[in-house]
Amino acid sequence: MRAPAGLVLAVLAAAGLAGAATGAERSARMSAPVEPVIAIHGGAGVIARESMTPEREARYRAGLQAALDAGHAILARGGSSLDAVEAAVRVLEDDPSFNAGRGAVFTWDGRNELDASIMDGATRRAGAVAGVQHVRNPITLARAVMERSPHVMLTGAGAEDFALERGVELVPRSWFHTEHRWQQLERARRGEKAAVAEHASIYFGTVGAVALDREGRLAAATSTGGMTGKRWGRVGDAPLIGAGTWADAQVAVSATGDGEYFIRAGVAKDVAARVEYARQPLAEAARATIGTVGELGGSGGVIALDARGTVVFEFNSPGMFRGVKTATRQDVAIWR
Amino acid sequence: MRAPAGLVLAVLAAAGLAGAATGAERSARMSAPVEPVIAIHGGAGVIARESMTPEREARYRAGLQAALDAGHAILARGGSSLDAVEAAVRVLEDDPSFNAGRGAVFTWDGRNELDASIMDGATRRAGAVAGVQHVRNPITLARAVMERSPHVMLTGAGAEDFALERGVELVPRSWFHTEHRWQQLERARRGEKAAVAEHASIYFGTVGAVALDREGRLAAATSTGGMTGKRWGRVGDAPLIGAGTWADAQVAVSATGDGEYFIRAGVAKDVAARVEYARQPLAEAARATIGTVGELGGSGGVIALDARGTVVFEFNSPGMFRGVKTATRQDVAIWR
Numbered sequence: 135m136r137a138p139a140g141l142v143l144a145v146l147a148a149a150g151l152a153g154a155a156t157g158a159e160r161s162a163r164m165s166a167p168v169e170p171v172i173a174i175h176g177g178a179g180v181i182a183r184e185s186m187t188p189e190r191e192a193r194y195r196a197g198l199q200a201a202l203d204a205g206h207a208i209l210a211r212g213g214s215s216l217d218a219v220e221a222a223v224r225v226l227e228d229d230p231s232f233n234a235g236r237g238a239v240f241t242w243d244g245r246n247e248l249d250a251s252i253m254d255g256a257t258r259r260a261g262a263v264a265g266v267q268h269v270r271n272p273i274t275l276a277r278a279v280m281e282r283s284p285h286v287m288l289t290g291a292g293a294e295d296f297a298l299e300r301g302v303e304l305v306p307r308s309w310f311h312t313e314h315r316w317q318q319l320e321r322a323r324r325g326e327k328a329a330v331a332e333h334a335s336i337y338f339g340t341v342g343a344v345a346l347d348r349e350g351r352l353a354a355a356t357s358t359g360g361m362t363g364k365r366w367g368r369v370g371d372a373p374l375i376g377a378g379t380w381a382d383a384q385v386a387v388s389a390t391g392d393g394e395y396f397i398r399a400g401v402a403k404d405v406a407a408r409v410e411y412a413r414q415p416l417a418e419a420a421r422a423t424i425g426t427v428g429e430l431g432g433s434g435g436v437i438a439l440d441a442r443g444t445v446v447f448e449f450n451s452p453g454m455f456r457g458v459k460t461a462t463r464q465d466v467a468i469w470r
Numbered sequence: 471m472r473a474p475a476g477l478v479l480a481v482l483a484a485a486g487l488a489g490a491a492t493g494a495e496r497s498a499r500m501s502a503p504v505e506p507v508i509a510i511h512g513g514a515g516v517i518a519r520e521s522m523t524p525e526r527e528a529r530y531r532a533g534l535q536a537a538l539d540a541g542h543a544i545l546a547r548g549g550s551s552l553d554a555v556e557a558a559v560r561v562l563e564d565d566p567s568f569n570a571g572r573g574a575v576f577t578w579d580g581r582n583e584l585d586a587s588i589m590d591g592a593t594r595r596a597g598a599v600a601g602v603q604h605v606r607n608p609i610t611l612a613r614a615v616m617e618r619s620p621h622v623m624l625t626g627a628g629a630e631d632f633a634l635e636r637g638v639e640l641v642p643r644s645w646f647h648t649e650h651r652w653q654q655l656e657r658a659r660r661g662e663k664a665a666v667a668e669h670a671s672i673y674f675g676t677v678g679a680v681a682l683d684r685e686g687r688l689a690a691a692t693s694t695g696g697m698t699g700k701r702w703g704r705v706g707d708a709p710l711i712g713a714g715t716w717a718d719a720q721v722a723v724s725a726t727g728d729g730e731y732f733i734r735a736g737v738a739k740d741v742a743a744r745v746e747y748a749r750q751p752l753a754e755a756a757r758a759t760i761g762t763v764g765e766l767g768g769s770g771g772v773i774a775l776d777a778r779g780t781v782v783f784e785f786n787s788p789g790m791f792r793g794v795k796t797a798t799r800q801d802v803a804i805w806r
Contacts, residue, residue, distance in 0.1 A: 253734075258734045258735070258766060259734065260733060260734050264600075264625060264705075265625055265626065283702070284730065285700075285702070285704045285730055286706075286729075286730045286733045286734065287704065287705040287706075287710075287733065288702045288703050288704055288705070289600060289601055289625055289626065289703035289704075289705055290601065290625065290626045290703045291703065292701065292702035292703025292704070293702055293703050295701075295702055296701075296702040364621075365628065365631075365632075366619070366621070366624045366628035366629055366631055366632040367624050367625035367626045367627065367628025367629050368621045368623065368624055368625075368628070369600075369623040369624070369625055370622075370623075374623075374710055374711070374712070375710070375713070375733050375734065375736065376710070376712040376713060376733070376736040376739055377711070377712060380736070393622075394620065394621055394622045397596060397622045397623065397711050397712070398589075398594045398595065398596050398622065398711065399594070400711065400712040400716070400736075400739040403712055403736040403739050403740070403743070404739070404743070407739070407740070407743035407744075407747055408743075408747055410747075411743055411744055411746075411747035411748035412747035412748070430594060
């Protein structure tokens with residue numbers, strides 16, 4: 135059921151960016167505007183290429199493109215990386231093709247319990263929510279926690295009280311219901327072999343974004359419905375700062391995969407720590423971190439971005455829904 | 471209201487331990503038994519020395535000693551570091567003097583919402599619970615999550631369903647009620663100046679343990695009631711793997727302090743990453759990490775232990791309830 139452990143590294147060296155900042159000190163970047171970049175993922179729970187219909191593939195690609203466009207439009211007009219990652223993730227949350235917001239997977243009890251987190255690299259402020267059931271855009275609630283509460287992480291009904299107090303949009307549970315996710319739950323409940331074979335697409339999936347703005351500020355955001363059939367208020371890595379999401383002055387990371395292994399490897403912070411403390415290049419850091427996840431027995435991937443605009447997509451699963459956009463290039467991909 | 475930012479480093483170099491493992495390779499340690507060590511904390515929410523009565527100080531010291539004794543007895547008879555940290559934390563959870571289990575602080579709504587996490591360094595398995603209200607020993611539930619579920623983190627009522635399924639002891643809410651914590655909530659609700667002045671002792675407090683067993687295996691555990699007057703299902707660093715708790719083959723860490731800042735600094739994992747990736751000595755790593763917490767505006771501390779038996783207590787608060795025990799030395803301390 136595990137994806138092959140072999141690693142694939144896909145560095146989409148953002149063409150045209152290198153000139154703006156390569157070799158420049160941070161202080162120089164602060165004065166000379168940086169070429170903005172946004173990268174996103176729609177989860178590593180990729181369907182086998184042979185069972186993907188052209189229509190379905192087109193829907194995924196259109197969803198990824200729309201998220202890239204929403205995030206990049208903000209960056210292009212001088213907006214913040216924080217605004218960009220929130221905007222991109224909101225698009226993916228509203229898109230029923232992805233496991234976040236509308237289209238989230240169902241819990242064992244037939245509900246949708248949503249988790250999200252966001253982090254601002256320049257200030258290291260962070261916000262997160264876990265187990266919310268009526269919040270249309272959990273990433274926006276996570277940002278409200280960061281900016282409009284003294285806390286970093288709120289959970290369950292309490293987080294929804296906070297949403298009501300701050301005017302963050304709530305929706306009835308039916309908003310999140312999609313028939314294909316319900317069918318996945320039914321199959322998982324029956325323990326069907328097909329469900330097991332579909333492990334990756336059924337059991338996990340996450341959306342996320344990392345961005346670098348003109349001021350050289352990084353941000354990261356991640357949102358998910360978790361795993362189909364999850365029980366007991368299970369929380370994965372997505373809402374955990376340091377596991378699913380991390381941003382500091384040098385590196386921004388959003389992860390997707392078997393959440394339990396990603397927590398145990400401290401994935402997002404581990405990538406940043408390798409860059410900061412071991413001076414590893416970003417691609418090497420991401421490869422090593424996902425290597426650790428693989429050693430523990432997990433599969434999935436990360437998107438990572440540094441303050442020079444280097445974008446890395448690293449995963450040990452058969453694929454990862456992903457994309458990148460700058461002023462001069464854009465790319466959307468699913469498989470290796 | 472913040473504690474002085476100056477850092478104090480108290481390395482209690484566990485005498486008699488150095489000979490057993492200094493300079494030895496891990497493989498050598500695996501064959502030659504290691505001298506076991508346990509270190510604990512009872513929170514950095516220390517009361518000013520001048521307002522501490524002798525009776526109260528004696529209660530704190532007796533509680534810390536009992537926890538050290540419980541943990542060390544397991545190590546001395548060849549038990550695992552995992553058993554030792556769980557046992558030590560259970561003693562502190564049952565002791566009404568400390569903010570974990572019985573004696574936990576109250577939420578704004580007058581309830582006790584408990585968080586805990588545990589991690590096994592040798593395997594990097596981990597377990598955590600957040601927002602449980604009826605679990606006598608949240609650390610034992612966290613361990614059950616680690617060992618008897620496919621998950622790492624369970625929250626709220628779902629976590630209590632899991633406790634019932636696994637036979638982990640539940641108690642009525644009244645078990646956790648202590649009059650002094652209720653009075654602290656009342657004062658916090660009234661916004662009294664005295665409550666504000668007592669910031670450290672009222673608003674946070676945590677218990678935790680790190681241990682090294684004869685096999686050279688490290689473990690870490692942390693448990694808390696969170697902050698007095700917390701709302702909206704707030705979760706701090708204590709139940710977050712990588713923030714409040716971390717253990718790997720080299721380093722085990724348990725943290726206590728302003729949880730929000732500890733999450734943003736990714737404290738427990740940061741100490742371990744500095745040791746692993748920057749090759750910093752443990753004391754230097756802990757000092758640097760708490761330095762980051764201080765720069766962000768937070769106060770508190772960590773206990774850290776490495777596979778050679780080096781114990782570090784590092785905090786930027788006026789004190790930290792703490793202790794260490796080996797076959798040849800023991801020490802309990804409160805202030806610097």
